[in-house]
Amino acid sequence: MKIAIVGCGFVADFYMLTLKLHPALEVVAAMDTNRAHAERFSAYWHVPVFLDAEGLINNADFEMVLNLTNPQSHYSVSKCFLQYGKHVYSEKPLAMDFNQAAELVDLAANRGLALGSAPCNHLGESAQALKKALSNNVIGKPKLVYAEMDDGFIALNPYEDWKNVSGAPWPYKDEFAVGCTLEHAGYYISWLLLCFGPAKRIVSFQSLLQPGKPVDNEREGSDFSVACIEFHSGVVARLTCSIIAPHDHGLRIVGDKGVLYADDCWFYRTRVHYRRYLRIRRRFLLSPIKRRLPLHALGPNIKRRGSNAMDFARGPAEMASAIFENRRSHIPADFSLHATEVALAIHDTQSETQAYETKSTFTPLGMLETIRF
Secondary structure: OEEEEEOOOHHHHHHHHHHOOOOOOEEEEEEOOOHHHHHHHHHHHOOOEEOOHHHHHHHOOOOEEEEOOOHHHHHHHHHHHHHOOOEEEEOOOOOOOHHHHHHHHHHHHHOOOOEEEOOOHHHOHHHHHHHHHHHOOOOOOEEEEEEEEEOOOHHHOOHHHOEOOOOOEOOHHHHHHHOHHHHHOHHHHHHHHHHHOOEEEEEEEEEOOOOOOOOOOOOOOOOEEEEEEEEOOOOEEEEEEEOOOOOEOOEEEEEOOEEEEEOOOOOOOOOEEEEEEEEEOOEEEEOOOOEEOOOOOOOOOOOOOHHHHOOOOHHHHHHHHHHHHOOOOOOOHHHHHHHHHHHHHHHOOOOOOOOEEOOOOOOOOOOOOOOOO
16 A cells, blocks of 8 residues: 655654555655654655645655644644545544544544544554463453553653654644643553453542743643543553653552462553462462563564664554455554543543543454454
């Protein structure tokens, strides 16, 4: 499938690095309203670039857009290209407002187009192994989840010097304005929705603990948030995000027969293991023996770590495969809308004592036996 990239900044390099792992996708053009970004991207990746949507539409032949603009532009850019009749895969979130995100889903459905959004790490080997272990009753009935998305004390790092392979600078002003929740919560939200289905209600709290980070004429976003998410399936999850606490991307799923563990949702093949409960005489304890879950290879193995270990292109590749095969995608619009709603509910909290009741839902996702692209 021929695709066009809209937004030639820092994250675009991550997609380009992993698109080469999916030969069914061909990048034929790119667009950015920032001329410096466009020219740098074109010079490094040897892709024709345009400075506006009209120029891209009139001069390039493509079927899908990867919307890699900043979050505030996601809605307008996705709407523009859906109206032009293009499938759209957007970076997270679908929109900064739930009603606008729902409008995009309706627009895509009415025009017979595919729409989905990052993150796509629920398509990874470790997430799928967790899903299978839960389905096989490895830890009994799941009750409680602790998920951590702490990314270190970013404000103390030399973030002004961070650049990707093409020389694109890390957009720290956008990152600090958006806040840690919308930037990072989605990576575990997607895992939780895969494993436990739609969320029912959310209670959350957020705070700005290290003010003064640079932003452009915008309010600085939170650098800490914590949410309790109740699922219709009965599971309750506590999800913590911060760019303050030391790096911790760990996950624990507590069942009535044991506990499942994952080390890092950013690494698609992260270690996943479980420990079962034991009764020894009058004591009840977790087994000291960790049993590792086998990870079925679903896609190419990326040996890098951190955000570099994510196969960013696996989402658009799965969408393209579903379009070609005329089947339901494993990253469908209703799933992306619900993930967006959950992230926005945490991000937009006004009071830590008020529960947010979700409006959207989605048809639960099945397990992947193989990635068909």
